[in-house]
Amino acid sequence: MRGRGVQGKIYMLKIWGRTNSVNVKKVLWCAEELEIAYERHDAGMQFGVVNEPWYRKMNPNGLVPTIEDDGVILWESNAIVRYLAARYGSGTLSPADPGVRAACDKWMDWTTSTLAGPYRDVFWGLVRTTPEKRDAVRIEAACRKGNELLAIADAALDAKQFLGGDRLSIGDIPLGCFAYAWYEMPIERPAWINLDAWYRRLCERPAYRKHVMLPLS
Ligand SMILES: N[C@@H](CCC(=O)N[C@@H](CS)C(=O)NCC(=O)O)C(=O)O
Structure with a gap:
């Protein structure tokens, strides 16, 4: 367009x-x-x-x-x-209903204000730092914290296809970008029934594959 x-x-x-x-x-x-x-x-x-x-x-x-x-x-x-x-994308990626849109905003803000800290420690530690310079204790603590936080998103996705409801919305975009690296990095993760299914749904989207699912660097 x-x-x-x-x-x-x-x-x-x-x-x-x-x-x-x-x-x-x-x-x-x-x-x-x-x-x-x-x-x-x-x-x-x-x-x-x-x-x-x-x-x-x-x-x-x-x-x-x-x-x-x-x-x-x-x-x-x-x-x-x-x-x-x-x-x-009014009415599609940006939900028209103010309550639904605010719920999407909430996930966007949560991702950048709450998840981004532990994410950054793990990503920079494992992807952008050479093995001999890594702070293993810091990475492990951040990994644990990130998994704890992602359990909140997992619970929120119970009986829902996407964070804003039954279709992809702005609410999924920041977390979807962080989630790709989280699933790709060599870290321990619990099995999350809902989050895993949501992530698989994202992986089926051509736009996600094209821009998000790139080798981490
Ligand atoms: N809160 C800002 C953060 C922007 C930011 O930190 N961008 C990083 C890349 S993820 C950056 O510009 N790093 C320096 C660089 O690439 O030269 C946003 O969400 O746009």
Whole structure:
């Protein structure tokens, strides 16, 4: 889907960010689910770009992702997902019912405020740190905490296909991105009946396979 913006001008969503970033994955997966045409530009880590003055003007944090869509410049991955879904997926990825939408927001916020800490310790420890430099105690503690937290999501998925109900929504996007790495990393995990089934459902989605299920790096 290409957009026609202010004054009838054709515009295309631009996304800056490297594809191996969990926060960039959220945005790419969301755009793909919504079938929005976009241009992606590498930025962050080895690609640099984030310290260029023109980039800092858009995103003073010097982080990825950042988007520009018909003049709207945005950073913060969850805000971007909410924006894209509200603009292009109202009633689908962005539930129309305020109560359902708030429940989705809750899972998005929970993922970044609560799960992200232990996730980060495990991911950086195992994927981005060489074996001799790893802090095994820290990784194990974070692993335990992450599993404890994921049990909450498992319980919430009892009798529900997705976190927001019976269809994929913005509520699933951040957790879905974190979950992929959690399932892929060589860590101990309990068997979660509902979370495992939800994850398998995500793995069947072409957009998830394309943007989220990439080798971890
Ligand atoms: N809360 C921000 C966090 C953004 C963030 O920390 N991005 C990381 C990648 S996941 C980053 O830009 N790291 C530095 C880099 O890639 O150069 C969001 O959700 O967008």
